[in-house]
Structure formats: C-alpha cells, structure tokens
Amino acid sequence: MGETRFEDWTDIEGLLRIPRIAGLAAGPDGRLVAQISQATDDLSRTPSALWELDPAGGAAARRLTWSAKGESAPRFAPDGSLLFASARPDPTGEHDDDGPAIWRLPEHGEARVVAAAPGGLGLVAVADDGSMLATTQVLAGGSLADDAARRDARAAAKRTTIWHTGMPIRYWDHELGDQSTRLVHVSYDGELRELTPGADTVALTNASADLARDGATAVTTWTTRTTGGETRTGIAAIDVRTRRRRMLLKPTAGHGWSGPRLSPDGTRVAVTRVTTSTPTDTSYDFLELHPLGSGDPVTVDVGDLTIGSYAWVDDARLVVAGDLHSRGAVLLVDAATGAVRTLVDDAPHSALAPAVDGRAVFALRTDMASPPAPVRIPLAGRGAVTATPIPAPGGVGALPxxxxxxxxxxxxxxxxxxxxxxxxxxxxxxxxxxxxxxxxxxxxxxxxxxxxxxxxxxxxxxxxxxxxxxxxxxxxxxxxxxxxxxxxxxxxxxxxxxxxxxxxxxxxxxxxxxxxxxxxxxxxxxxxxxxxxxxxxxxxxxxxxxxxxxxxxxxxxxxxxxxxxxxxxxxxxxxxxxxxxxxxxxxxxxxxxxxxxxxxxxxxxxxxxxxxxxxxxxxxxxxxxxxxxxxxxxxxxxxxxxxxxxxxxxxxxxxxxxxxxxxxxxxxxxx
Incomplete structure (x- = not known):
C-alpha cells in the first residue's frame, strides 16, 4: 500500500482510492503515528486506520489498526501506549454502545477499551498522569448518570422531536438542541467524571478544549446566547478537582475567542481573538497568549498569515501554521515576547505535532501538486529551515x-x-x-x-x-x-x-x-x-x-x-x-x-x-x-x-x- 504512485488521471475511482493522511501524533521515544483514511472496496465509506511512521524518514510505514469501523484522534499516553477513539466492537462484550469509545493500544499487545459512554467519547487531551479530557453527548436536560436510561426510553418511544428555545438549531449537516455536549475527565483506568454538569445545549457545541499536563486545569470555549439570535463565545477555565468554572476571557459585542491551547506548565493559554463581523468589516483573527493568573497578555504579530492552527513546543515556544500569499507558512513564536521566526513558507501545513524532545515539529505538508504528506521541520537555528519528508502511504506520481x-x-x-x-x-x-x-x-x-x-x-x-x-x-x-x-x-x-x-x-x-x-x-x-x-x-x-x-x-x-x-x-x-x-x-x-x-x-x-x-x-x-x-x-x-x-x-x-x-x-x- 502506497508503494505504487498514482498516475492515471483519467481514473477518477483510482484517485479516490488513494490513502489520505488526516492527522499526526508524536509520542515518547520518538514515535510518530498517523491517522490515514482510505475508501472501502465498494466506495461507500472512508474509514481511518492508525499507522506507525519512521520520524527519521528511513523505514516504511507500518499499519497498527484494522477495524472496519476505523480509528481516529490518536494521542500518546505517558507510558508509551497509544490512545484513540473508535466505534469498533469490544471483543470482551463489556461495552456495547454504538458510539465511539476510548481505546488503549500498548506497544506490544492488543487494544482494549479504556472508557465508554452512551453518547460516545471524543478524546481531547492526555495529562502526564495518564488521565484524559474527553467530550460526550447527553440528551438535553440530563446528565451522564441518567443518559443511558433516557436514551433507551426515547428509542423505545420512537421519539425524534427537538424542543428549541433559541438559536442556533443546526450546524453544517446535523441538528442541534436534542443533545448537550459535556466535558468529562477520564482516569487512567477509565473512570468517568463529568466536569461540566448542567451545561445547556449551546455552551459546548463545537467546543475547543485542552487539559493541562498536570491534569489540574482544563480550558474550553464556552458559548452563551444573547439578544437578536446571536451567541458569544469566551474561554472558561475549569478546576478539574472541584469542577469550579470561571470565565477566563469574556466575550464582548465586538469580539469572541476560540482555539484555547495550554502551555505545558499550565500557566498560559494560547487563544485566537476573533472580532465580530459588521457590514463594513469582516472578522479578523489575533493570536494572543494569556496568563491563567495575573499578568499582561502577549500579542503575536503573524503578518499577512491567516491563522490555521498552533501547538506548544514547550513552555517557551509554540508553532503556528496558516495560509500565506496563496501558499502557507509555519512560524516559531517566542512566548515571552511574541517574536516570530519563519520556519518554512513554501506551502500550507497542518496537523502540527511537536516532537517530545522539542527539537522538531511534525506536520502535513501539501501544495497544488501534491496531497498532504508528513514532514519533519527542525526548530534549531535562526532562519528558514528545510523540511524532511517522511515515508507514508498515499502520494501521487507524474501529473498530466x-x-x-x-x-x-x-x-x-x-x-x-x-x-x-x-x-x-x-x-x-x-x-x-x-x-x-x-x-x-x-x-x-x-x-x-x-x-x-x-x-x-x-x-x-x-x-x-x-x-x-x-x-x-x-x-x-x-x-x-x-x-x-x-x-x-x-x-x-x-x-x-x-x-x-x-x-x-x-x-x-x-x-x-x-x-x-x-x-x-x-x-x-x-x-x-x-x-x-x-x-x-x-x-x-x-x-x-x-x-x-x-x-x-x-x-x-x-x-x-x-x-x-x-x-x-x-x-x-x-x-x-x-x-x-x-x-x-x-x-x-x-x-x-x-x-x-x-x-x-x-x-x-x-x-x-x-x-x-x-x-x-x-x-x-x-x-x-x-x-x-x-x-x-x-x-x-x-x-x-x-x-x-x-x-x-x-x-x-x-x-x-x-x-x-x-x-x-x-x-x-x-x-
């Protein structure tokens, strides 16, 4: 798989069968895993599997998972095991929920379910003690404790109604209002604990969240309704032990917030401040680094770059990727001063995954002539650097x-x-x-x-x-x-x-x-x-x-x-x-x-x-x-x-x- 490069551009089915790389996860001991999807034989679905890549760029990729349901959201645990989300059947029969569960794959051995919930679990982040931050869905007005029973009753009654009390009621291709997104803390052994009890159907819809490395604090976007059918989104900080929530960054009529990412030491959060569009001005993004305690924020001047994603390398640095001049760039930011150094500016990059040792960042590089493919971008030096390609399934040959x-x-x-x-x-x-x-x-x-x-x-x-x-x-x-x-x-x-x-x-x-x-x-x-x-x-x-x-x-x-x-x-x-x-x-x-x-x-x-x-x-x-x-x-x-x-x-x-x-x-x- 991936050895033969696709070159017959009259073959539409052939193009659609090429493996597609969607995400990366960097772990201890220099490990690198990719999430790769590929169409089924009948072209009805594109399930994802996890593949081990060689960060040094020498060895060929090796497939790790094979289920028909597929696997996604890979994250490494501190002990070197690989965590991921999947709706694959549990071979023990203990968990029979239809939604995705969190699984653990040891470096040697079989994967097993860590945690499951009636509304499924989405893996968000992993702390140094192996605990996790995840999302789940509960029926509106309920809790994680009574969700299974309420779902059974709703299914038995064949009830499909949704009771709306405001906007929004839809998002892209699915209905809103019948379920409430909740954040849950998952212990290493899989014990679930709700962090946002009572959250309504709007607060955590499409939320972006993160967990501190010490597992003590979670940050998340938090959305509230306002007049005129509008909503406003701020950033909330949650004490994991007490579940106490405070608004860290409050939204205003003029701006909101998105994309919170905690520094490894948990003292600062990188966020995007998003201005509110008006008839004369579109919305603009500003990258800012805010302390969780006292102190002034640092604003990062990214120039013409339109921010796409960012990730902390260590407490002192973070990398930022985005669109630039019909190409793209990856920037290295000094967290103390906001000073920016351009690493590469030849193409768009995504799926930023800083190496554990802080010496490089892995990313998916693409351009008009090549699909997303993994590269290693070194962080040392002062000027621009050269990215090293990493072998992976997929890719194309000569263009027509x-x-x-x-x-x-x-x-x-x-x-x-x-x-x-x-x-x-x-x-x-x-x-x-x-x-x-x-x-x-x-x-x-x-x-x-x-x-x-x-x-x-x-x-x-x-x-x-x-x-x-x-x-x-x-x-x-x-x-x-x-x-x-x-x-x-x-x-x-x-x-x-x-x-x-x-x-x-x-x-x-x-x-x-x-x-x-x-x-x-x-x-x-x-x-x-x-x-x-x-x-x-x-x-x-x-x-x-x-x-x-x-x-x-x-x-x-x-x-x-x-x-x-x-x-x-x-x-x-x-x-x-x-x-x-x-x-x-x-x-x-x-x-x-x-x-x-x-x-x-x-x-x-x-x-x-x-x-x-x-x-x-x-x-x-x-x-x-x-x-x-x-x-x-x-x-x-x-x-x-x-x-x-x-x-x-x-x-x-x-x-x-x-x-x-x-x-x-x-x-x-x-x-």
Whole structure:
C-alpha cells in the first residue's frame, strides 16, 4: 500500500482510492503515528486506520489498526501506549454502545477499551498522569448518570422531536438542541467524571478544549446566547478537582475567542481573538497568549498569515501554521515576547505535532501538486529551515500537466492564481479553459483537493485557472476585507481580469471556456450567470441563489443578518447582488449540484434556482440545456466516494458537452 504512485488521471475511482493522511501524533521515544483514511472496496465509506511512521524518514510505514469501523484522534499516553477513539466492537462484550469509545493500544499487545459512554467519547487531551479530557453527548436536560436510561426510553418511544428555545438549531449537516455536549475527565483506568454538569445545549457545541499536563486545569470555549439570535463565545477555565468554572476571557459585542491551547506548565493559554463581523468589516483573527493568573497578555504579530492552527513546543515556544500569499507558512513564536521566526513558507501545513524532545515539529505538508504528506521541520537555528519528508502511504506520481503562478494588476492591486495546463497544450492545439472560483469567501487555492481536483480536468485536455481574488486568506486583514461584504462584482472583476490576462496565451483557447464554483464560489457562478454570457457552461455547487431566503434559513443566520441586514432595509444591495434577480438574463447552460443535508446553504437554494431555470426556459422541454444533480445523502461537501465519482464524471461530461461538443449526457446517468 502506497508503494505504487498514482498516475492515471483519467481514473477518477483510482484517485479516490488513494490513502489520505488526516492527522499526526508524536509520542515518547520518538514515535510518530498517523491517522490515514482510505475508501472501502465498494466506495461507500472512508474509514481511518492508525499507522506507525519512521520520524527519521528511513523505514516504511507500518499499519497498527484494522477495524472496519476505523480509528481516529490518536494521542500518546505517558507510558508509551497509544490512545484513540473508535466505534469498533469490544471483543470482551463489556461495552456495547454504538458510539465511539476510548481505546488503549500498548506497544506490544492488543487494544482494549479504556472508557465508554452512551453518547460516545471524543478524546481531547492526555495529562502526564495518564488521565484524559474527553467530550460526550447527553440528551438535553440530563446528565451522564441518567443518559443511558433516557436514551433507551426515547428509542423505545420512537421519539425524534427537538424542543428549541433559541438559536442556533443546526450546524453544517446535523441538528442541534436534542443533545448537550459535556466535558468529562477520564482516569487512567477509565473512570468517568463529568466536569461540566448542567451545561445547556449551546455552551459546548463545537467546543475547543485542552487539559493541562498536570491534569489540574482544563480550558474550553464556552458559548452563551444573547439578544437578536446571536451567541458569544469566551474561554472558561475549569478546576478539574472541584469542577469550579470561571470565565477566563469574556466575550464582548465586538469580539469572541476560540482555539484555547495550554502551555505545558499550565500557566498560559494560547487563544485566537476573533472580532465580530459588521457590514463594513469582516472578522479578523489575533493570536494572543494569556496568563491563567495575573499578568499582561502577549500579542503575536503573524503578518499577512491567516491563522490555521498552533501547538506548544514547550513552555517557551509554540508553532503556528496558516495560509500565506496563496501558499502557507509555519512560524516559531517566542512566548515571552511574541517574536516570530519563519520556519518554512513554501506551502500550507497542518496537523502540527511537536516532537517530545522539542527539537522538531511534525506536520502535513501539501501544495497544488501534491496531497498532504508528513514532514519533519527542525526548530534549531535562526532562519528558514528545510523540511524532511517522511515515508507514508498515499502520494501521487507524474501529473498530466504543469502548474504555475500567474498574476496581473487590477486597479493597483496584484491579483494572482494558479494555472494548471495540460502537457499537450500548444499553439496548434490550444487548451480549453475552466475558471474555478473558491468558496469561503475566506479561503485560498493553495493546497491539494481530493474532490475539486484540477488534475482530473487537465488529464482531459482542460487548462484550469484558480484565482485568489478579494477576500482570500493569506493576504492580511486588508486582503480579507477587500470586497466585503461579499460583493460579487468586486470578486468577478478581479477573476475576469486575471482570466483575460492568461487567455492572451496562444496555447489557451479563449473561445472555449467554462465557469465552476462551490459555496461562495457557487454564489459567484450563480451571479455571473446573470451578468455574463462569455462561458460555454457553468457548474454551481451548493451555491446561494436568493439571498433574502438564504440569509435567514442558513445555520449561520445570525452572522448573515448582522452583516447584510434585511432586504427591506437594503433593497438596492439585495437587488444588485442576489443572483435570483437576474434569472431572466441567464443564457448559459447550467449544471446545479447540491446536497440535501446541507444546512449552511440549504437545498432550498438549489430548488428555487432549478425552478427559475426550468420555468423560465422558453424552448421545448427536450431542448432545455440545464441539469440538476441532487445528492440526497450529502451535506455541503460530497464525502461518499461513490457519490464523488458520479459528481466528477457528471461535471466533466457537462462541460465537455457544452464547451467541447462531446456527446450529451443521457437522461439516466451511466455513473
């Protein structure tokens, strides 16, 4: 597994079967473990397994776990055993809960269950005495002690109702309000003790938490409701012994907090201060180091970097990774002064795992031409360093073309993007061009994507342009705010100007173009469809169509309404920027794709768009060029590999039909 590099880019299934590395854990004695997922034979699931890697980069990876349910969240215990979460069956029969339990795998021997709970357990952190911090779910209004009985009663009554008392009520693809997240302390032997009894259904939803190395203190995000359907999130500190909770960092109307990470000695917490977005300013992130006792915080100046993740190396240093200039960087921060040293700035990195000896940090490195792969980044020295690749399953071989950075001036601002060009493109056979607009809008085309993968299109003869226009990450606060609040005209002007620049190349065919985008990119493609007829085909996935509808039905309604107001208050803004107002102007064939379980951009957006396209078509029904690919069990993304095959085949065939003149897609999809 992983020995043969993937190179057949016409094989969509083959790409989706490549192992994917999702996380790293560094442990004592220099051990390094990776969480790696791979599609099942029938492409119905992508379970994860744990693999042992060689930190020195010499030996091949070795698989440690094999269950059908998969394993995740690896953490090393002080005794060298490996802890992880899994819903695999307990061979002893003692724990028969459906949710994930915490397991322990000794360096030699079989894994066994450490702790289980009716609502499952998620492993968060491990202390030096082997105790753990975990999350669980209990039915609303209950406790860990009575949760099993209450769940049995609810199941027996076939009761599925949820009683809502405020917002939020949804998050991405699941309902909120029927369960309450709780933090639990897990002893080395598996004894569970609730740390947040009585927490409501909002306080710890999507919480980020950490445990001090001495096991005495836990920190966590803590969310409360406020007026107008809004919530505010601060940072709470919890005394593990007494369960006493105090608000360490209180939220305000102007800012909240996220991502608490305790220093090894438990005296400081690294957090992100997140400003509240307004109609004139987007939200900005600030990395700060706050003492748990008295003293002033240290603010870290990360420059243009958009913060992604951070981890403490030791009490004096932490590493920070994020997007930077359509690439990425890893920074080393002096905790006492906030001084920053750039370690690497060639690509995005994630899954930061500092080595126990403090001499290096392990991370997953990716770029536009290579999927995430483990590297070792040394911390010694003064300047930039060279990362060492670590052998692991997965990876790709030769690409079907080349990738290069392109840029142009747009009203005094340099706007760039990545251009992927097929190897066969020439002045005698210029390549047709796809323009892809990324989601967010706070995002960046700087890393590998398993589903929106340009190389599948390049292998079929397309060139793909991937711009980082206004509001892209990695260009400082000014870049994030350019074009705010989500103005499609600004983004389109920058994307079109860059597209026009690259189309001056004689190896590209300006007469054969397609436009694609998802989420905010789908909003952009919907808006552009009513304002331009230059493309031969448009693909919109999970795109916003009627803003008066989407802004109050999305799971992020409070944010949308706070920023964009009500249509009655801003009729001119909604008239100019809600794509549905220009439905009658659409002449380009559109492929609409959307998941039924998408709560961020509810499927009602696609349903309304589809009705407007079909009802507005003045030709015969058989001649209508628009199509709708409905993904009934997918959310904002297309996660099931079998559905991803269908999605990719359909998108490529639709663009081929309407831009290249290939065969029409049959009424019954063959994929």
């Amino acid at each position: 073309g080349r990738v290069e950075w392109v840029e142009t001036d747009v009203d005094g601002v340099t706007v760039g993007g990545w251009l992927c060009t097929p190897a066969a493109a020439s002045t005698k056979a210029p390549a047709p061009v796809m323009l892809w607009i990324h989601g967010g809008p706070h995002g960046s085309y700087n890393a590998w994507s398993w589903r929106w993968n340009p190389w599948l299109a390049v292998a079929r003869g397309w060139a793909v342009l991937l711009p980082d226009p206004a509001m892209s990450t990695g260009y400082g606060h000014e870049g994030l705010n350019r074009g705010w609040p989500r103005r499609p005209d600004v983004v389109w002007h920058e994307c079109e100007t860059l597209l026009d620049r690259v189309l001056t190349r004689r190896t590209l065919d300006a007469s054969r173009t397609a436009l694609l985008g998802a989420s905010f990119g789908g909003f952009m493609t919907n808006w552009i469809a009513g304002h331009s007829d230059r493309f031969g085909a448009i693909v919109t996935h999970a795109g916003l169509w009627a803003l008066d509808q989407q802004h109050t039905t999305t799971d992020a309604a409070s944010h949308k309404v706070r920023v964009h107001g009500h249509p009655d208050d801003l009729p001119e803004w909604y008239r100019a920027y809600s794509p549905h107002h220009s439905a009658a102007s659409i002449t380009t064939p559109m492929l609409v794709t959307h998941g039924n379980r998408d709560y961020r951009v509810p499927v009602s957006e696609a349903l309304r768009l589809w009705w407007d396209l079909v009802s507005g078509w003045r030709g015969t029904p058989a001649s209508m060029p628009h199509r709708f690919l409905q993904l009934t069990d997918e959310n904002h993304w297309v996660l099931r590999p079998s559905n991803a095959v269908t999605w990719n085949e359909t998108v490529l065939a639709f663009c081929g039909q309407h831009v290249l003149g290939t065969q029409p897609i049959p009424d019954a999809l063959p994929w």
